[in-house]
Amino acid sequence: xxxxxxxxxxxxxxxxxxxxxxxxxxxxxxxxxxxxxxxxxxxxxxxxxxxxxxxxxxxxxxxxxxxxxxxxxxxxxxxxxxxxxxxxxxxxxxxxxxxxxxxxxxxxxxxxxxxxxxxxxxxxxxxxxxxxxxxxxxxxxxxxxxxxxxxxxxxxxxxxxxxxxxxxxxxxxxxxxxxxxxxxxxxxxxxxxxxxxxxxxxxxxxxxxxxxxxxxxxxxxxxxxxxxxxxxxxxxxxxxxxxxxxxxxxxxxxxxxxxxxxxxxxxxxxxxxxxxxxxxxxxxxxxxxxxxxxxxxxxxxxxxxxxxxx
Numbered sequence: 001x002x003x004x005x006x007x008x009x010x011x012x013x014x015x016x017x018x019x020x021x022x023x024x025x026x027x028x029x030x031x032x033x034x035x036x037x038x039x040x041x042x043x044x045x046x047x048x049x050x051x052x053x054x055x056x057x058x059x060x061x062x063x064x065x066x067x068x069x070x071x072x073x074x075x076x077x078x079x080x081x082x083x084x085x086x087x088x089x090x091x092x093x094x095x096x097x098x099x100x101x102x103x104x105x106x107x108x109x110x111x112x113x114x115x116x117x118x119x120x121x122x123x124x125x126x127x128x129x130x131x132x133x134x135x136x137x138x139x140x141x142x143x144x145x146x147x148x149x150x151x152x153x154x155x156x157x158x159x160x161x162x163x164x165x166x167x168x169x170x171x172x173x174x175x176x177x178x179x180x181x182x183x184x185x186x187x188x189x190x191x192x193x194x195x196x197x198x199x200x201x202x203x204x205x206x207x208x209x210x211x212x213x214x215x216x217x218x219x220x221x222x223x224x225x226x227x228x229x230x231x232x233x234x235x236x237x238x239x240x241x242x243x244x245x246x247x248x249x250x251x252x253x254x255x256x257x258x259x260x261x262x263x264x265x266x267x268x269x270x271x272x273x274x275x276x277x278x279x280x281x282x283x284x285x286x287x288x289x290x291x292x293x294x295x296x297x298x299x300x301x302x303x304x305x306x307x308x309x310x
Contacts (some may be wrong), residue, residue, distance in 0.1 A: 073127040078158030080133065081121040082112050084142060086169035086252075088221075089120025092139040093164065097124070102132035102147045128154040133162055141223075142166035167223035172254035174229070175217035176208045178238070179271075179293040183216025184260055185209050186235040191220065196228035196243045196303070203227070220256065222248045231258060238262035239271070242297040244290055244305055259291005274299060277308035 082093045090112060097108035112120045133148040143165040150160045176187035188207045194200035206218040230243040239261040248254055261271055272294040274280045280288060280299065288295040290305040299307035 074154035075125050076128055076152040076154050076158045077123070077125045077156045078152075078160065079121050079123050080160045080162065082135075082162050082164060083120070084164050084166045084169060086171075086250075088169050090139070090142065090164055091120050093120070093142075093162075094136045095162065096134045096136055097126070098132045098134060100130055100132070102134060102149070104132065107131075124152075124158070124160075126152045128152050133160065135162060135164070138164055138166075167225075168250050169221055169223055170248050170250050170254045171219065171221045171252045172256065173214075173217045173219050174206075174208070174256040174258060175214070176231075176234075176258045176260050177216065177291060178260055178263055179291065180263070183208070183214070184235065184238065184264070185216055186233075187216070187238075187258065187260060188232040188234075189258055190230045190232050191222065192228050192230070193223075193225070194228060195226055196230075196245045199228045199230075205232075220254075222254070224248050224250055229256060229258060231260070234260055234262075235264065237265035241291060245303060257291070259289065259295070261291065261293060261295070280308045 080095070080097075082090045082095070084090055091114035092112060094109075094111040096106050098104040099107050107126065108124065110122050112118075112122060114120075128151075130149065130151055133150070135144050135147075138144055145162060145164050148160070148162050150158075152158055174189055174191075176184045176189070178184055185208050189205070190202060191204040192199040192202045203222060204220055206220075208216045208218055210216070225248060227246050227248055228243055229246055231240050234240055241258060241260055244258075246256060263271075272283070272285070274283070274285070274288075274294050274296070277286065277299055280286045280294065283294075285294055286307075287309040288299060288307040290300070290307075295307055297303070
């Protein structure tokens with residue numbers, strides 16, 4: 001068995017390290033456990049004790065503070081539609097949404113657009129509760145409606161409609177026909193408000209064409225009341241008919257027929273001309289309707305589209 005060998009240099013360094021570690025503390029306790037020397041300091045014990053007391057005091061307060069944080073209110077989503085009397089969606093309407101009653105705080109302000117994905121409507125996302133929609137401005141000829149109240153629920157699909165007073169809009173079509181009742185493509189018609197003797201603002205202009213549903217026509221959307229229909233151009237072989245007056249009434253659809261004199265480019269047969277109703281009756285053609293061969297405004301005294309009816 002070999003005897004242990006002590007190296008003086010290593011022992012000295014170990015003693016210096018031990019002394020360096022020992023001077024960090026002011027010893028108040030010394031006892032032996034498992035061959036190790038344990039040392040504690042009054043400063044370190046006081047620090048740990050203070051931290052433990054502070055933690056015990058703060059833990060309930062922090063827990064209460066976390067418990068007191070309010071939860072986010074659930075939101076409801078949906079959309080608001082702005083419509084006229086005929087259920088037509090209206091762009092250009094500015095509305096304000098107020099929380100609670102109509103004197104509450106404003107939480108939403110927007111103007112409806114004419115975008116295809118949001119024509120005359122806009123989406124909303126609001127906390128559940130009561131709200132009021134106040135309309136600030138509308139385009140002519142509509143009028144500002146009364147305030148609208150609604151309840152927002154914490155769910156999707158909250159739909160709200162604001163009905164705006166204004167003219168009743170009637171939809172339908174204008175069809176151009178020759179004397180045989182055949183639809184004619186390429187007839188450009190112009191529709192203005194008011195009577196033909198005193199026409200007002202122009203509201204519609206289009207050219208008849210063929211589509212997958214019909215020929216010789218186009219769709220219209222008009223307010224109720226008196227309008228004047230004029231023909232601006234016709235295809236070769238036809239004559240431009242005189243303007244005529246219509247009285248647009250609800251409900252939809254409303255059909256307008258423009259009778260165009262002539263038979264088109266494929267025929268050379270001249271259209272008959274009648275100087276007066278006597279010649280019309282003598283030819284056995286009375287009564288004549290607007291658009292039929294031989295019809296003329298000089299034969300239609302009252303301008304109702306029927307000539308020589310008496």
